[in-house]
Amino acid sequence: MLNSTLDQARxxxxxxxxxxxxxxxxxxxxxxxxxxxDTLICIERLPGGTIVVQKNRQxxxxxxxLAKKINIILQ
Amino acid sequence: MKFDNILKLDSDKITSSLLVEEETNSTxxxxxxxxxxxxxxxxxxxxxxxxxxxSNFPGTTVSITKSNYKGKDVFDTPGIYGVGSFNxxxxxxxxxxLSADVILNVVNALNLDRDLFLTLxxxxxxxxVSVLLNFSDExxxxxxxxxxxxxxxxxxxxxxxTAAVDKIGFDKIGEAIEKARxxxxxxxxxFILQQVMAKSIPQCDSLLILEGDESIAxxxxxxxxxxxxxxxxxxxxxxxVNEIIDVVEHEDSKKGEIFNLFGRYSLNPKTGIPILxxxxxxxxxxxxxxxxxxxxxxxxxxxxxxxxxxNAKSFVGDFTPVDIDVVVHDNNGNPVNQRLFKFPSGINSxxxxxxxxxxxxxxxxxQSDFHFSNPIAKLFFGEFGVVTMTVTYLxxxxxxxxxxxxxxxxxLEDSGYLPRLATMLDRSFNKIGLNGRxxxxxxxxxxxITMANITTRLLGSEREKSIVTAILQFVIPCSAxxxxxxxxxxxxGFGPMILYVSVIFTVLITLSTILNKMLPxxxxxxxxxxxxxxxxxxxxxxxxxxxRSFGFMKEASxxxxxxxxxxxxxxxxxxxxxxxxxxxxFTTNWLKLPKEAANAFVMGMVRRDFGAAGLFHMSxxxxxxxxxxxxxxxxxxxxxxxxVMLKERGWKEGMIIWFGTWITAFLxxxxxxxxxx
Ligand SMILES: Nc1nc2c(ncn2[C@@H]2O[C@H](COP(=O)(O)OP(=O)(O)OP(=O)(O)O)[C@@H](O)[C@H]2O)c(=O)[nH]1
Ligand SMILES: [Mg+2]
Numbered sequence: 137m138l139n140s141t142l143d144q145a146r147x148x149x150x151x152x153x154x155x156x157x158x159x160x161x162x163x164x165x166x167x168x169x170x171x172x173x174d175t176l177i178c179i180e181r182l183p184g185g186t187i188v189v190q191k192n193r194q195x196x197x198x199x200x201x202l203a204k205k206i207n208i209i210l211q
Numbered sequence: 212m213k214f215d216n217i218l219k220l221d222s223d224k225i226t227s228s229l230l231v232e233e234e235t236n237s238t239x240x241x242x243x244x245x246x247x248x249x250x251x252x253x254x255x256x257x258x259x260x261x262x263x264x265x266s267n268f269p270g271t272t273v274s275i276t277k278s279n280y281k282g283k284d285v286f287d288t289p290g291i292y293g294v295g296s297f298n299x300x301x302x303x304x305x306x307x308x309l310s311a312d313v314i315l316n317v318v319n320a321l322n323l324d325r326d327l328f329l330t331l332x333x334x335x336x337x338x339x340v341s342v343l344l345n346f347s348d349e350x351x352x353x354x355x356x357x358x359x360x361x362x363x364x365x366x367x368x369x370x371x372x373t374a375a376v377d378k379i380g381f382d383k384i385g386e387a388i389e390k391a392r393x394x395x396x397x398x399x400x401x402f403i404l405q406q407v408m409a410k411s412i413p414q415c416d417s418l419l420i421l422e423g424d425e426s427i428a429x430x431x432x433x434x435x436x437x438x439x440x441x442x443x444x445x446x447x448x449x450x451x452v453n454e455i456i457d458v459v460e461h462e463d464s465k466k467g468e469i470f471n472l473f474g475r476y477s478l479n480p481k482t483g484i485p486i487l488x489x490x491x492x493x494x495x496x497x498x499x500x501x502x503x504x505x506x507x508x509x510x511x512x513x514x515x516x517x518x519x520x521x522n523a524k525s526f527v528g529d530f531t532p533v534d535i536d537v538v539v540h541d542n543n544g545n546p547v548n549q550r551l552f553k554f555p556s557g558i559n560s561x562x563x564x565x566x567x568x569x570x571x572x573x574x575x576x577x578q579s580d581f582h583f584s585n586p587i588a589k590l591f592f593g594e595f596g597v598v599t600m601t602v603t604y605l606x607x608x609x610x611x612x613x614x615x616x617x618x619x620x621x622x623l624e625d626s627g628y629l630p631r632l633a634t635m636l637d638r639s640f641n642k643i644g645l646n647g648r649x650x651x652x653x654x655x656x657x658x659x660i661t662m663a664n665i666t667t668r669l670l671g672s673e674r675e676k677s678i679v680t681a682i683l684q685f686v687i688p689c690s691a692x693x694x695x696x697x698x699x700x701x702x703x704g705f706g707p708m709i710l711y712v713s714v715i716f717t718v719l720i721t722l723s724t725i726l727n728k729m730l731p732x733x734x735x736x737x738x739x740x741x742x743x744x745x746x747x748x749x750x751x752x753x754x755x756x757x758x759r760s761f762g763f764m765k766e767a768s769x770x771x772x773x774x775x776x777x778x779x780x781x782x783x784x785x786x787x788x789x790x791x792x793x794x795x796x797f798t799t800n801w802l803k804l805p806k807e808a809a810n811a812f813v814m815g816m817v818r819r820d821f822g823a824a825g826l827f828h829m830s831x832x833x834x835x836x837x838x839x840x841x842x843x844x845x846x847x848x849x850x851x852x853x854x855v856m857l858k859e860r861g862w863k864e865g866m867i868i869w870f871g872t873w874i875t876a877f878l879x880x881x882x883x884x885x886x887x888x
Binding site for chain 1: 292293295297321322324325328329438441442445446449475478479480630633634635637638641646647736737738739740741
């Protein structure tokens with residue numbers, strides 16, 4: 137268990153969302169199904185830090201600038 | 212569980228308490244609403260009998276399309292994850308939702324947890340809703356069970372299973388509209404809503420105001436909720452979704468792997484770049500070899516020149532003075548025999564010579580050039596004849612190539628690859644002030660710039676839209692242009708192509724880097740959901756290819772005719788000479804092309820791809836051709852694209868871009884010419 141940001145996640149890591157950045161982007165993430173407290177799996181981390189996570193049957197790609205603003209617990 | 216906290220509202224009571232001020236229009240307004248990429252357009256096509264694009268990436272539809280279904284108005288809308296105003300598509304969708312009588316909420320059964328958020332929001336708005344649980348074919352394949360009855364109970368609205376690609380469940384659409392009703396709303400939220408509604412504001416508006424929608428609040432002259440309040444409502448709604456999912460969804464084996472390895476590999480550059488490269492090579496051989504050489508050779512020369520033009524021209528020549536120059540070539544293309552036939556009063560007037568001419572001109576390898584002296588005959592059937600050139604060029608040269616390109620694009624759009632390409636390229640795009648999502652409009656640009664200009668709406672900020680719009684108009688060749696390029700360079704080998712690609716690419720990087728530095732504001736980060744990846748559905752691909760090619764022909768024929776007529780009239784009146792001489796310093800000294808190349812820029816203003824029509828008739832060296840196509844590529848966008856750009860981006864930006872393309876086209880074309888010619 138380790139407090140970190142999403143851009144630090146590695147392929148295959150299960151992660152729990154601790155805190156989302158505030159503002160419109162937070163609302164957008166909640167709509168997509170990424171809320172604080174959710175557990176997701178990082179299925180890909182591209183060179184440069186673009187992150188792809190999977191929640192249930194859905195895969196979502198997040199840019200590095202967004203990923204580094206999302207606080208997570210690495211498991 | 213707190214389902215007991217949910218109140219079933221009597222729909223009669225709501226309408227009476229709100230008494231919608233707007234006149235009830237006699238025709239019912241049925242609106243298809245759903246998350247992106249869930250099959251709304253598929254269903255719309257079925258209901259309306261029309262064709263709107265169906266593709267496998269989020270954001271295919273960016274504007275409203277209206278049609279009718281059994282006497283009701285039906286609307287296709289852009290996909291949204293929730294009703295709000297985070298971007299342009301959402302605003303467009305929001306307004307139509309607010310005015311809807313019935314909402315057909317399309318949900319993707321595989322991503323029910325994501326999609327139900329919007330469903331609950333629509334229900335909270337007090338709208339009459341029916342849910343179409345689409346992708347039910349995939350449920351069976353993956354052994355996922357969704358208890359639709361329970362779901363319907365919990366939502367308080369009807370739920371119908373559909374599989375839009377196979378037209379399954381469509382017999383129930385009429386019933387879905389009939390039985391649409393207001394669903395179960397959360398009590399706490401509804402209590403707060405009542406306070407806003409007390410000011411005689413409709414429920415749907417009230418909810419959006421509570422969720423912080425400024426423009427709706429202004430319309431009713433009250434203050435909107437804060438971002439914090441919105442979040443609270445959103446989190447509450449998300450929790451309700453999760454509770455519903457827990458009850459209705461069962462998956463037999465969690466192992467139902469949706470995303471195949473290809474999808475995985477295409478994400479990471481290590482494997483993704485080789486995949487991209489292989490795909491490009493396949494496309495190169497398909498277009499560059501099969502279509503542009505084998506097929507076009509046949510259609511253009513055999514059907515277009517030897518059959519259509521020959522017959523059309525000799526028919527006209529039957530009645531009007533004509534000199535015909537016939538050259539016979541051997542198998543290697545060397546002239547071996549030549550004869551000039553003069554018919555000062557039409558071919559028909561000299562039967563003996565007519566027979567000789569027919570015998571001579573119909574032997575293998577013969578090519579006939581008709582020179583009419585009557586100006587009208589010349590205008591319509593001469594070397595640049597409006598009729599002959601329009602038909603040969605459009606139908607027998609461009610069309611096969613354009614079909615080829617549209618086919619490739621349709622395969623790409625249907626495969627689910629584009630969002631993955633967007634993800635892979637995200638970091639590189641960040642360097643030019645964009646995020647990976649910009650891949651989508653740019654790739655669509657290779658199909659049609661006009662369409663791509665509209666698709667820029669799916670980008671997150673104005674500056675990104677400006678950058679991508681500029682890239683599209685300056686550097687991206689559309690399929691018609693690529694067709695011309697493929698035809699001009701066919702058989703010239705890799706060298707010119709590599710030169711062409713590197714010049715265009717350099718301009719792209721330079722242009723976007725400058726814009727990124729100059730434009731104020733900040734770009735948005737990538738946030739995109741990746742759809743299933745799979746082999747494209749041929750029916751969809753062919754249908755799309757057909758409709759696009761048809762649309763292309765419809766528009767292009769008219770404009771080509773106009774352009775060819777303009778050049779023809781300028782030619783006859785002598786203006787063309789003046790224009791050629793005027794541009795001569797540019798064309799001959801700077802671009803090092805023959806001065807007739809100036810004709811290309813007249814046609815090019817109508818449509819870039821037509822510009823090259825003139826080039827076909829000139830004998831150019833390979834490098835001259837390369838310079839010409841670089842210049843034409845960078846030249847102004849076609850009239851249709853130009854008009855759409857003005858509408859999307861405004862006059863000022865549009866005009867700057869338009870004049871900018873003149874300057875860059877000649878500047879870059881000339882610089883390249885200095886080096887290679
Ligand atoms: N397997 C399966 N695929 C479907 C079904 N319905 C639609 N699709 C596919 O899903 C993709 C999206 O379909 P569209 O009709 O373009 O979706 P849309 O909701 O209009 O998408 P946007 O316009 O982007 O919001 C296409 O590739 C369809 O072929 C279905 O029931 N089953
Ligand atoms: Mg659509």
